[in-house]
Amino acid sequence: MLKESRFANVLASNSLLSTISELKRKRDQFVSALFTPIDYSQLVLFRIVFGLLIALHSVQSVSSDWVRRNFMLPSYTFSHIGMDWLQPLPGDGMLYYFYAMALLGLLISIGFFYRWSLGLFTILWTGVYFMQKTAYNNHHYLLLLLCLIMLFLPANCAYSVDAKLKPSIRRNAIPQWCIWVLILQVGIVYFYATVAKLYPDWLDGTFTREMLRKHATPTLENLYSQKWFYLFIAYAGILFDLMVVPLLLWRRTRFLAFIASLIFHVFNKLHLGIGIFPFLALSFTILFFPPETIRRIFFRKKITAPIPVHADYSGKKILIYFFVPYFIFQSLFPLRHWLIEGDVLWTEEGHRLSWRMMLRNRSGYSKFYVVDPVTKEKKRYKLKRILTKKQIRGMQTKPDMIWQTAQKIKEEYQKKGKEVHIYIDSKVSINKKPLRRLIDPNIDFAKAKWNYFTHNEWILLYE
Template sequence: MINRWFFTQIDNSALIIFRVFFGFLIAAEAIGAIFTGWVTRTLVEPNFTFNFIGLDFLQPLPGNGMYFYFALMGIFGLMVMIGFKYRWSMIAYTVMWAGVYFMQKASYNNHYYLLLLLCILMSILPAGNYFSIDVKRNPLLKKISMPRWIILVIIAQLWIVYTYASVAKLYPDWLDYTVAKNLMAGRAYYPIVGDLLQGHWAHISVTYFGILFDLLIIPLLLWRKTRLAAFCFSIFFHLFNSIVFQIGIFPYLSLAFTVFFFSKERIHRIFMKKKPFYDGNEIVIPSYKKVLLPAMIIWFTIQIALPLRHWVIPGDVLWTEEGHRLSWRMMLRGRSGNTNFYIVDKNDPKAKRTYVNIREYVSKKQMRLVSTKPDAMWQFAQHLKQQYADEGKDIAVYVKSKISINGKKSRQFIDPDVDLTSVPWNYFTTNPWIIKYPKQDTPIEQ
């Protein structure tokens, strides 16, 4: 049964055409980041970046280095698209994108994490075995088939992402349209559609279409009778998201994935008529079978477990943010805060708390991060400690912070009597200096 499900050979047209789409989109992501000013705002202008904790060695290149970095990523993306040195180009892009992803959090996006996962998968898959420069240079690489496990892995990965995204929306502020109202209010200035998006019908549509689309789109694409209708609705849904929320390549990447749901015959007929169609259905047991199955179990166990980790961490993840990242909790809340940092010279017994002007240290884009996210507050405290240590001073850093979720009543967020330079950051358990509230009194439900 396992051999038949995983190792039956099928036509590889879907994977080949997806490689072309994928290469183009990741090249556009890299080059677009330069010309839209993303690289400038996120990696060049700031004095330092808020990297993932523990990865302090990942720092932006000096001067114009990050522009060359992203230009090189764009070149690798184009090489993936045309299938030139495919494997090495895909691995190189993956490593460089991972560097960008873990280097900063001011522009954190769940879609960036998905792109990293897809890059890892594409580095493994045989997507350069047809319609590529590699094959023209070495015809022995040409293949018109692939094992079925490739499509199964891609569909399973997407199903996990969409399902968690849907389930995460089942909470009061989403269901009573609070989130939708806030999201649409921020788009009121859009020409033509801005006023339309403020209507109650728009809030209802965004709320329930968001839940139902994420929950049902994979099953509907898998079922032949609903596939075409689901695809048409996907076009509308993703173009709407692209225009209204401006979330980069993700809507178009999601549409590109649909090649794995339509019949192999249709994809071949539409995109690759000149390619021989494979319908042999042979079962070929690969030499890597003993490695593949355990690797898949580990991969999907991690993918399923990571989004669940916040359930074993005390407090509400919407308030504490502990367990929020890497969990497909997309566009669920708006955070605003009033956060002040104070330092005390430990060597001066009469020293009083001195206010720190955060704006002297961080960029405008980083200001929101350090004002609302606990890990960024902790990191900024460590940054201040290091700066003063370089001047020969030993300081304590205290934080007074009030946070509001989805425009609700602000509450005290950080214990003001805890020196953040003296406590560790806990990745997989709670940080006790984040103030928790009883469930019935949690700020997000008031």
Template sequence: MINRWLFTHIDNSSLVVFRVLFGFLIAAESFGAIATGWIRRTLIEPQFTFNFIGLDFLQPLPGSGMYYYFATMGILGLLIMIGYKYTWSIIGYTILWAGVYFMQKASYNNHYYLLLLLCMMMSILPAANYFSIDTKLNPGLKKVSMPRWCLLIVIAQLWIVYTYASVAKFYPDWLDYTVPKNLMISRANYPVIGEILQKHWTHVSITYFGILFDLLVIPLLLWKRTRLLIFFIGIFFHLFNSIVFQIGIFPYLSLAFCVFFFSKEKVHRLFMKKKEFYTDNEIIIPSYKNLLIPILSIWFIIQIVLPIRHWMIPGDVLWTEEGHRLSWRMMLRGRSGTTHFYVVDKNDPEAKRVRIRKKEYLSKKQIRLASTKPDAIWQFAQRLKKVYRDKGKDIAVFVDSKVSVNRKKRKTFIDATTDLANVPWNYFTTNPWIIKYDEK
């Protein structure tokens, strides 16, 4: 049964078409980061970046290095699109994108994480076995089929992402329209649609459409009778997200995924007419079978467990943020607050608390991050400790933090008596200096 399910060969047109679209989109993302000034604002102008904790060695290249870094990524994206040195190109892009992803959190969103997962998956998929420079140079590489597992892992990954995104919305602030309303307030000045986005019926529509679309899009794409309808609904949904939320390539990447759901015959007919259509349905047991099945099992166990780890951590994840990242909790909260940092010279018994001027160390975007996110607050305390240590001083760092989630009343967020410069960061358990509240 497993052999038939995973290793029956099917036509590979969908994977080939997706490779072309994927390569074009990631190239556009890379070159766009240069053109829009994202690299300058995020990686060059700041004195340092808030990397993922424990990966301090990941720092932006000096000078104009990050421009060359992203230009290289863009070129690799184009090589992926045309299928030249595909394996090395996709592995290279994956490594570089992982570096960017883990290097900074000021411009974090779940779509960056999804792109990293897709790059890893595309690294093992035979996506350049047709319509590629590689097969032109070496015709022996050309194939018109692929094992079914190549299709199934993409669908399974997407199903996990969308399902968790839907389930996460079943909480009061989404269901009472608070979050959609707050999301639209900042977009009131949009031309033409700005006023419409402030209407109550718009907030109600976003609330329920967001839940239902994420929950049902994969099953309805898999069902032939509803496939075309949900595809056109998806076009509207993703274009709306692109225009209103301006979230880069993700809406278009989501539409590109649809080639995996339409029939092999239709994808072949629309995009690969000159290609031989494969119909033999051979079951070919590969030599890597005993390696593939355990790897895929571990991969999907992680993908299923990781998004629900916050249930194992005390406190409401919307407040504590512990377990929020890597969990497909998209657009569920807005955070605001004021956080003041104070340093005390530990070797001077008469030393007074000195308030830190954050703007001397952080960009505007980083200040927002270090005012509301506990990991960034802790990391900035560590940064201050290093700065003062270089001056020959041993300091304690205390924080006065008031935070609001979804425009609710501000509450004390951090224990003001804890020296954050001298406490560890707990990755897998709670950090006791984050103040928890019983109410959700």
């Protein structure tokens, strides 16, 4: 029995060692694959398209009056809380600001002072992103993240002015991880977009029905009102977000996934607008096709030197010390609303920066009342004194912007040397449901605080 026990222990030990050895081998294979040199064609083409889209978006923002309506007309913009000091440039300053970003986009596209151009654009776009929330879009955040990632990638190694002026930066290959970090970012966006759609009003077609009805033309109104059609759009949206990245990764389904992506994003562009995002999303498909295919279609010039066969570990520190923490954060941060009391669909706490895209329609009203603490006189505050019509529409259903408006009213009276109480009558409907009270009407917002990481008690909760 003793011998049998020892024999069993030896077998178990050998099995454990074999498992550990196999795990190490797979780890080494994975690391080797990350640093395997590949043709630069995917990254270089993505840089060219990315820069052109940046330039296009910046010019369109001016020509469509978006800059004037969101930065020039308002006397106050809803900066992200804590960044109230970040306000638009006076006069026509924001027009020149966006023209400068358009120029930087072109410089990025041609690869002229690539990192300086991209770095400066990233700073300017960060300012735009944090400067206002009235016209908030998730792709504004995505654009910021892509800029940050591209700063660390050698996207100017070929087909760039930099490579012509400075031959020492020329490369005929890049490590595989340069493509995978972009794919991983795209995958995170689509994954959380899928998860966010798994709630009743999406699954029963309530939201897609209202969304289609809002954007329907007279010729399409009958089709869009059909139950089978808006349910098809709802579940097609879930399946697309869930499957598009895996299907693009698999060679056998890649072309079909590309066609599906083309149809999906063209449909969104025609019906929802949403700026350059459909084109930006389509540009991601460049990253999934083999570099040989990209070269054959877009870069007819052959590489003069062969692709190295040995792993290129030149960016190992960047990958370990920047991208690993970066993706841990990107994977966990969208989950933060689960740690906050209440349903994020109602409270909006943890909604932004979480890829909760095109999910719900919020409607309702918020009325602000100012009470003199001495005379007890109560007056309704006229929001048009400090906000534009667009700002009022955007603010009155969103708790953080409601709180910011109250602080602005408080500040106005303080400048006059007056202390006042501020109370809010606010009711909101989600997806055309009955109105419910959003804000506790008994809370004095002259004293209310904003909690960044926990639930704000003045936002009412419901079962």
